[in-house]
Amino acid sequence: MSDACEPLRESAVFNLTEAVVMVVDDSPFSMEVTIQALQGFGIRVKYAVKNAAQAMDVLKLYPIDMLLVDCEMDGHELVRWLRRSGLEPNAYVPVIMTASHVRRSRVADVRDCGANFLVTKPFSAAVVLERIIWVARDNRPFLEAGDYSGPDRRFKVSKPRDDNERRADMVRLADHLARQAAAALEEPKA
Amino acid sequence: MTVVMWKPRTSRLSTIIDQPGGLSVGVAMAQARANLEDLKGQAEAIVAERIARLAALKPPGAGQDPILALNEAYEIGRAVIDAAGPFDRDDLCKAAAGLCDLIDAAEQGAPFDWRIVTVHAQALQLILGLPPEADAARTEILANLHHMVKRKIPTIDQSAD
Numbered sequence: 001m002s003d004a005c006e007p008l009r010e011s012a013v014f015n016l017t018e019a020v021v022m023v024v025d026d027s028p029f030s031m032e033v034t035i036q037a038l039q040g041f042g043i044r045v046k047y048a049v050k051n052a053a054q055a056m057d058v059l060k061l062y063p064i065d066m067l068l069v070d071c072e073m074d075g076h077e078l079v080r081w082l083r084r085s086g087l088e089p090n091a092y093v094p095v096i097m098t099a100s101h102v103r104r105s106r107v108a109d110v111r112d113c114g115a116n117f118l119v120t121k122p123f124s125a126a127v128v129l130e131r132i133i134w135v136a137r138d139n140r141p142f143l144e145a146g147d148y149s150g151p152d153r154r155f156k157v158s159k160p161r162d163d164n165e166r167r168a169d170m171v172r173l174a175d176h177l178a179r180q181a182a183a184a185l186e187e188p189k190a
Numbered sequence: 191m192t193v194v195m196w197k198p199r200t201s202r203l204s205t206i207i208d209q210p211g212g213l214s215v216g217v218a219m220a221q222a223r224a225n226l227e228d229l230k231g232q233a234e235a236i237v238a239e240r241i242a243r244l245a246a247l248k249p250p251g252a253g254q255d256p257i258l259a260l261n262e263a264y265e266i267g268r269a270v271i272d273a274a275g276p277f278d279r280d281d282l283c284k285a286a287a288g289l290c291d292l293i294d295a296a297e298q299g300a301p302f303d304w305r306i307v308t309v310h311a312q313a314l315q316l317i318l319g320l321p322p323e324a325d326a327a328r329t330e331i332l333a334n335l336h337h338m339v340k341r342k343i344p345t346i347d348q349s350a351d
Contacts, residue, residue: 010219011216013212013213014208014212015206015207015210015211016203016206016207018206018209027269027272029233029272029273032229033229033233033272036228036229037222037226039221040218040219040226041218041221041222042221063202065201065203066203089201089202092197093201093203100272100290101291101294103294104294104295105294121271121283122271122274123276125219125226129215129218129222135203136201137204137207138201138204141198141199142196142199143194143196143197145195173196176198
């Protein structure tokens with residue numbers, strides 16, 4: 001995964017024409033700005049809804065590939081509900097939150113709701129595109145720890161030590177990588 | 191003891207993005223900018239209307255809930271950021287964000303100095319009326335607003351320009 005702050009190359013090619021995207025925003029103008037920017041990126045917004053209740057109705061019925069949620073209108077509550085909903089595959093969908101201003105009392109809620117990334121406005125098409133491509137390549141595992149359910153909040157990529165690894169998540173990661181490597185070796189035989 | 195469940199997941203988005211076809215970042219950005227340009231007039235109208243509404247806000251009178259008036263000013267500040275942000279009006283966004291920070295920092299139950307709202311409304315009107323080349327005036331207005339924010343919230347993390 002590339003660094004979270006790494007700028008995009010102009011020549012880099014991506015294809016999100018088949019992505020099923022939902023935008024949740026209670027401001028009609030902000031919604032239109034987001035939709036127009038996404039269309040420029042070749043992304044068609046399939047679901048554009050103005051509140052959490054409408055979003056939940058869609059999420060319960062249809063699989064989506066990416067969710068963009070405005071932080072106001074309690075967007076963090078929607079994301080928290082989604083991560084704990086058990087909906088497959090939507091509970092694990094990449095989520096980008098946007099906010100023009102986050103109240104201090106809500107910073108912790110937004111941080112802990114389980115979104116992949118928070119984009120603070122002023123809205124910049126370049127930043128949104130960077131974040132979309134970043135979350136598409138975001139391979140952080142999902143964690144359920146206490147009250148938190150969502151992608152691992154640690155951005156620094158850590159690797160299991162060769163010897164004497166005692167960190168539980170690194171032990172699991174080493175097991176997972178070993179299984180992946182074993183499966184890759186077995187594949188040609190099948 | 192907290193139990194940590196660890197689930198490696200690969201999103202469908204990560205597969206879709208590498209499919210053949212698509213477009214380059216340069217083309218995508220050019221298309222997005224062209225699409226957003228069509229909304230510029232609408233954004234300017236929204237910004238002007240919201241700033242006028244902010245300037246017309248009256249301080250809450252006796253018996254009125256000050257929280258309602260402050261929430262309205264806060265929402266107007268947010269709306270200015272929403273509308274001005276996509277069109278590189280960082281000056282308007284910065285002024286509006288300062289107002290939001292100050293309202294957000296207001297302690298519940300403590301009296302709020304309404305002159306903060308008035309000064310921000312006037313500053314936003316001034317900035318909106320400035321010609322694009324008036325960088326010095328713009329910088330001075332933002333510096334004064336920043337000074338006020340810094341004085342009220344010493345721990346704020348916001349630069350003046």
